[in-house]
Amino acid sequence: MRRLLLISNSTLYDGGYLGHCKEQIKQFLSDKVKTVLFVPYALHDRDWYAGKAKEAFTSFGYDVQSIHQQPDALGAVNQAQAIFIGGGNTFRLLKTLYDEKIVEAIRKRVLEDGIPYIGSSAGSNVATDSIKTTNDMPIVYPPSFDALKLVPFNINPHYMEPDANNTHMGETREQRIKQFHEYEDSPPVLGLREGCMLLVEDKKATLLGKTDAKLFVRGKDPVEYKVGSDLSFLLQSPLLC
Numbered sequence: 001m002r003r004l005l006l007i008s009n010s011t012l013y014d015g016g017y018l019g020h021c022k023e024q025i026k027q028f029l030s031d032k033v034k035t036v037l038f039v040p041y042a043l044h045d046r047d048w049y050a051g052k053a054k055e056a057f058t059s060f061g062y063d064v065q066s067i068h069q070q071p072d073a074l075g076a077v078n079q080a081q082a083i084f085i086g087g088g089n090t091f092r093l094l095k096t097l098y099d100e101k102i103v104e105a106i107r108k109r110v111l112e113d114g115i116p117y118i119g120s121s122a123g124s125n126v127a128t129d130s131i132k133t134t135n136d137m138p139i140v141y142p143p144s145f146d147a148l149k150l151v152p153f154n155i156n157p158h159y160m161e162p163d164a165n166n167t168h169m170g171e172t173r174e175q176r177i178k179q180f181h182e183y184e185d186s187p188p189v190l191g192l193r194e195g196c197m198l199l200v201e202d203k204k205a206t207l208l209g210k211t212d213a214k215l216f217v218r219g220k221d222p223v224e225y226k227v228g229s230d231l232s233f234l235l236q237s238p239l240l241c
Contacts, residue, residue, distance in 0.1 A: 042088025087121025159191030
């Protein structure tokens with residue numbers, strides 16, 4: 001059974017790392033998982049990042065092994081009880097997943113073996129159909145924008161509405177997502193605001209967290225969804241949404 005927890009952001013204002021989603025993570029992993037495989041590829045300083053993740057998950061009651069400290073990345077994925085991919089630069093993250101040749105392995109472990117997958121920010125981006133709706137700068141070039149395809153839609157983490165009191169006239173997040181939807185067969189995009197997350201359990205998807213989400217579908221007006229909403233229809237073919 002596919003099990004995903006896709007989180008918009010790792011840190012919420014006035015809170016610690018993963019503090020705002022601590023209870024959701026603990027409930028998601030339960031006591032069946034003892035050790036989480038952390039993937040720190042989205043940041044340059046992997047040792048620092050691994051230490052930060054270990055500190056948080058240890059406080060939750062789980063051990064952490066960072067994939068970059070293992071002798072074989074593929075072997076680590078194949079032996080993982082659960083996977084957590086943290087945020088940072090989505091392009092760097094996806095390129096490294098391809099470089100380490102673990103894209104297909106992660107997909108198999110999650111979709112076929114049913115191990116839990118947690119993503120935050122960039123880690124949520126790479127869980128989707130592609131990284132074309134990330135907010136990040138393309139500091140490196142992955143061999144493809146195609147991501148893990150654990151779900152058949154895209155996510156835009158850290159989604160925000162324009163500030164009516166701001167005089168900045170640049171493109172809004174909504175305008176950029178609509179540009180993405182100018183192309184045929186572009187899948188839906190779920191805009192996850194800070195503090196928002198999506199729980200996927202097999203064929204069921206539920207919006208969790210402290211804030212609402214906004215769904216963009218090509219050719220349709222955006223729709224707001226409140227915490228607790230059933231978004232299972234997103235797990236169907238994007239063209240049916």
